[in-house]
Amino acid sequence: MVSAKSENLIFHGIAASPGIVIGEARIADRSRVSVVEALIDSAEVPAEIDRFRLALAKATEELKVLKQQISTSKGSEHLYVIDAHLLILQDNMLTLETVDFIEREKINAEAALKRALRKFQAFFAGIEDEYLRERGGDVEVVIERVLRNLVGKRHDPLFAAEGKVVIIAHDLSPTDVLQIDKNKVIGFATDLGGKTSHTAILARSLEIPAVVGLERITGEVQDGDPVIIDGVAGTLLINPDQETFRNYLQRKQRYEYQEQELLKLKDLPAETLEGERVLLKGNVEFVEEVPSIKGHGGEGIGLYRTEMLFLNRSTFPDEEEQFIAYAAVVKAMAPHPVSIRTLDIGGDKFAADLHLEDELNPALGLRAIRLSLRQPEQFKSQLRAILRASALGKVRLFFPMVSGVVEIRMVKTLLAEAKEELRSRAVPFDERLAIGIMIEIPSAVIIADLLAREVDFFSVGTNDLIQYSLAIDRTNEHLSHLYEPLHPAILRSLKMVVDAAHAAGIDACMCGEMAGEPSYLPILLGLGFDELSMSGVSIPKVKKILRRCSKKEAEQLVARALTFPTAAEVESFLNSEIAAHFSESFD
Numbered sequence: 020m021v022s023a024k025s026e027n028l029i030f031h032g033i034a035a036s037p038g039i040v041i042g043e044a045r046i047a048d049r050s051r052v053s054v055v056e057a058l059i060d061s062a063e064v065p066a067e068i069d070r071f072r073l074a075l076a077k078a079t080e081e082l083k084v085l086k087q088q089i090s091t092s093k094g095s096e097h098l099y100v101i102d103a104h105l106l107i108l109q110d111n112m113l114t115l116e117t118v119d120f121i122e123r124e125k126i127n128a129e130a131a132l133k134r135a136l137r138k139f140q141a142f143f144a145g146i147e148d149e150y151l152r153e154r155g156g157d158v159e160v161v162i163e164r165v166l167r168n169l170v171g172k173r174h175d176p177l178f179a180a181e182g183k184v185v186i187i188a189h190d191l192s193p194t195d196v197l198q199i200d201k202n203k204v205i206g207f208a209t210d211l212g213g214k215t216s217h218t219a220i221l222a223r224s225l226e227i228p229a230v231v232g233l234e235r236i237t238g239e240v241q242d243g244d245p246v247i248i249d250g251v252a253g254t255l256l257i258n259p260d261q262e263t264f265r266n267y268l269q270r271k272q273r274y275e276y277q278e279q280e281l282l283k284l285k286d287l288p289a290e291t292l293e294g295e296r297v298l299l300k301g302n303v304e305f306v307e308e309v310p311s312i313k314g315h316g317g318e319g320i321g322l323y324r325t326e327m328l329f330l331n332r333s334t335f336p337d338e339e340e341q342f343i344a345y346a347a348v349v350k351a352m353a354p355h356p357v358s359i360r361t362l363d364i365g366g367d368k369f370a371a372d373l374h375l376e377d378e379l380n381p382a383l384g385l386r387a388i389r390l391s392l393r394q395p396e397q398f399k400s401q402l403r404a405i406l407r408a409s410a411l412g413k414v415r416l417f418f419p420m421v422s423g424v425v426e427i428r429m430v431k432t433l434l435a436e437a438k439e440e441l442r443s444r445a446v447p448f449d450e451r452l453a454i455g456i457m458i459e460i461p462s463a464v465i466i467a468d469l470l471a472r473e474v475d476f477f478s479v480g481t482n483d484l485i486q487y488s489l490a491i492d493r494t495n496e497h498l499s500h501l502y503e504p505l506h507p508a509i510l511r512s513l514k515m516v517v518d519a520a521h522a523a524g525i526d527a528c529m530c531g532e533m534a535g536e537p538s539y540l541p542i543l544l545g546l547g548f549d550e551l552s553m554s555g556v557s558i559p560k561v562k563k564i565l566r567r568c569s570k571k572e573a574e575q576l577v578a579r580a581l582t583f584p585t586a587a588e589v590e591s592f593l594n595s596e597i598a599a600h601f602s603e604s605f606d
């Protein structure tokens with residue numbers, strides 16, 4: 020092990036939440052409770068079970084008190100984490116498994132609970148989807164709380180630190196992050212964790228710089244060491260020397276200045292020099308991301324991917340479960356609109372346990388709307404759930420991977436049935452709910468004029484449109500040099516889509532990654548897109564460019580860009596235009 024007293028020790032982890040902080044390390048002992056397995060007499064079994072139930076009840080009570088405290092001090096926005104933990108405590112399987120181990124194995128409650136935990140861990144470890152796998156961490160945190168109650172350890176408030184510190188921990192729970200007082204804790208770094216863990220998601224939305232997945236950082240840092248967390252690069256530096264310290268200080272100041280400048284744009288209209296508006300919205304998969312979209316000035320959610328609810332489970336979530344999830348996003352984003360996309364599963368998005376058949380060409384297979392149309396009852400339950408959410412705010416509904424008019428007509432028939440079913444149950448929904456389609460298959464581009472007569476808006480999914488138009492697997496790193504958003508075929512396609520939409524009087528939106536790339540903004544503006552949807556952090560950057568652009572000039576730029584025969588030539592033309600007209604905005 021390298022001594023932490025050496026200078027400039029740098030460790031690379033996962034950039035969980037952006038920002039640079041320099042401070043004193045404080046090692047947080049969130050170590051696991053150690054449990055000794057002890058055999059008990061049959062006569063002791065009932066008392067042991069009572070002890071376990073009491074510890075469960077105490078943990079529930081603690082979480083409720085915590086929930087109350089947090090809602091008073093920080094509002095109710097993030098309380099879903101505690102609710103999720105309360106649900107785990109109420110889970111029958113946890114209680115049944117533990118009681119079963121006590122009765123069958125005649126072991127103490129702590130050991131029985133640890134064994135139940137191992138079963139849960141094995142279950143979560145086998146999950147392919149990263150996000151869901153990391154939910155296993157939530158179960159561990161909750162069980163740890165019950166264990167502490169069983170062995171009589173107190174839950175010390177984690178961050179009763181003096182002064183401003185950087186927390187270094189083996190792992191932090193989402194509840195730990197929620198309790199962070201930003202006046203005292205300026206950032207954190209952990210051995211464990213991934214980008215999509217709740218801990219990382221919360222750090223991002225609470226804007227606490229963090230690096231996770233550093234593997235053995237708790238063994239390297241000592242209490243009081245000066246450390247630098249770079250949540251942009253995903254590094255942690257111990258004991259910086261004077262020069263490194265000065266460099267980071269400058270980097271930090273530059274980063275913060277740029278962020279401050281960008282955030283000044285938050286409430287300014289997303290419009291061109293002539294006052295032409297382009298709606299800038301956010302893409303989300305979880306309700307936790309909504310505050311970040313709002314915080315960056317997003318005027319709605321342009322793409323709510325609903326896949327997460329469906330991944331890695333053996334049954335489809337029912338209408339009620341879906342409704343709860345969709346309603347949460349709609350309510351959190353109100354009064355702004357939310358475009359909810361129906362299930363886009365299959366292809367590179369696996370649903371291991373939904374009994375989908377193995378396919379030779381999954382990207383060209385039974386995915387997205389094709390799968391939904393094959394399973395009309397399940398599809399209608401999703402439609403009903405979305406319709407019900409439409410009674411709670413502004414909702415738009417749209418469909419992935421539409422290749423032709425027949426599909427959209429079939430969708431409309433099922434949508435009409437779903438509406439009728441709700442009417443017969445007297446359940447309210449928005450009768451005038453707008454519907455749209457993703458444009459991400461070349462056939463949809465070619466017949467965009469025909470499709471435009473059927474729907475209220477288009478949303479171009481460039482991630483797939485580029486993949487299918489150029490026959491480039493979007494997940495194959497060996498082909499990434501051929502994945503060219505500025506390819507003349509793509510530019511022509513985008514023009515056809517926007518022109519067809521506008522000729523029919525409907526909105527042309529884009530929600531693929533291309534929309535969030537600031538340097539493409541002049542092209543997308545010139546093509547005439549009405550709405551661009553992207554990750555929260557990209558919104559101010561794109562808005563900054565938009566506000567310096569003239570729509571008229573952007574149209575002229577597009578007219579020129581469309582004349583070049585290769586992506587490289589389009590790009591060098593775009594770069595020279597940017598250098599000439601927008602250099603100030605791209606710094």
Ligand code: PEP
Pocket residue numbers: 322324363459479480481482483484530531532
């Ligand atoms: C797209 O294809 O551009 C898109 C936004 O959808 P997804 O990335 O979910 O396939």
Ligand code: MG
Pocket residue numbers: 419459480482483
């Ligand atoms: Mg797509």
